[in-house]
Amino acid sequence: MDLHRRAFCAGLAGATGLALARPALAAPDVLTAQKATVQLAPDGYPATEVWSYGGTIPGPLIRVPQGGSVTRRLVNDLDVPTSVHWHGIRIANAMDGVAGLTQDAVPPGGTFDYDFAVPDVGTYWYHAHTSSMEQVARGLSGVLIVDEATPPDVDRDEVLMLDDWLLDPETGLFAEPFAHPMMMSHGGRTGNLIGVNGQYAHAMQAETGERLRLRLINAANARIFGLKLEGMTGWTVALDGMPLDAPEPVSGEIVLASAQRIDLIVDITATDGPAGLLMSLDGDAWEALVEVTLTGTRAARDTAPAPLPANPNTARPDLANARTFDMVMEGGAMAGMDSATYQGERLGFRALIAQGQFWALSGQAGLSDTPFAALKRGEVARVRLTNRTAFPHAMHLHGMHFREVRADGTMGPLRDTILSVPNAPLDIAFTADNPGKWLMHCHMLAHAASGMNTWIDVA
Structure with a gap:
């Protein structure tokens, strides 16, 4: 297979992207997981059979006000079980969508009703959480936006869902097997085609002086995006849905790991040159991921944006009486591990590989019957992550946000990944x-x- 973004992106400057559709006034109350055919690759390449919500990539944009409810009936029209996880939302456990932990997977032809309140404003997303390595890679994801009562002073609000797909250029089909040992034991499944909002090339129009809110979501299975702004001045105003205490000017590269989100407010400063969101490719070149065509000029704002309103219950945890847990990451190619417990049995590395388990967290491969940490409600936990592998890992906690504890004792912004x-x-x-x-x-x-799963019980 020889398919690269540079081949796909020939003629990007002349391409016209399709913006993510705005929701109707009344969002649909049915979310159907189904097969569909979508033109992910450029014209001239075959279309791709995907698994999707509602027949589009990404799925329907769900937009609700803070304090409102998301009510969706998942209808499974696939021939495999599935479920939906609402990534980053602090919701009731029964609605979290993790098959085998919070609910049973929804069988083919079955339904499940998701109904939960959304306490936090911000940029979130939803995706399959049954065999998610394959189901998300095939397209089962979408965007969930929770709006502030008073939106920020911007001219437009744009959602940019970044993704990649590993395709056979001859057939347009997803490359198989999904559980390829090389991908499982190395950096993960990364695509040979990169796109935004379900397209290999995404373009926008804007005026010089216009102020935009850009909601960036990394929906890729494994890719870490390195991004920068061209012809724009920007501020970071939220991470993983959670507003920062104050906007932070964007300088240098923006790193967006798998599942992370970042909200930017940007002013278009280009007058006659290029503008857009650029992606670092192979570490030595920048390519346009979103290209902005200038259509005119308007009066620019002369002040930095105001902070977004804070979400409730976001006080910094008190570390004085925190319980400390050590989470050691082991395994994978070029590092390995001596042994780990899998399904109640201690196995050596070769035996683990035979079971498709390449990784472990604190000596446990996959979910165990007992939690990594059993906590009382209101208790503060401090988790020390030690990465003894040769690869980066985007660690995600369901149901709650956390803060990095820096070496000097200060804490970073709230994140879920x-x-x-x-x-x-x-x-x-x-x-x-x-x-x-x-x-x-x-x-x-x-x-x-292939092993990097654990769970926390909050009583």
């Missing part, structure tokens, strides 16, 4: 204020499927 790199100690802390069984896993989904 954080990037752990090899041999770099990383501490996170959170208040266990949401009762239930909450998954914690690597969002390089091949890693989760």
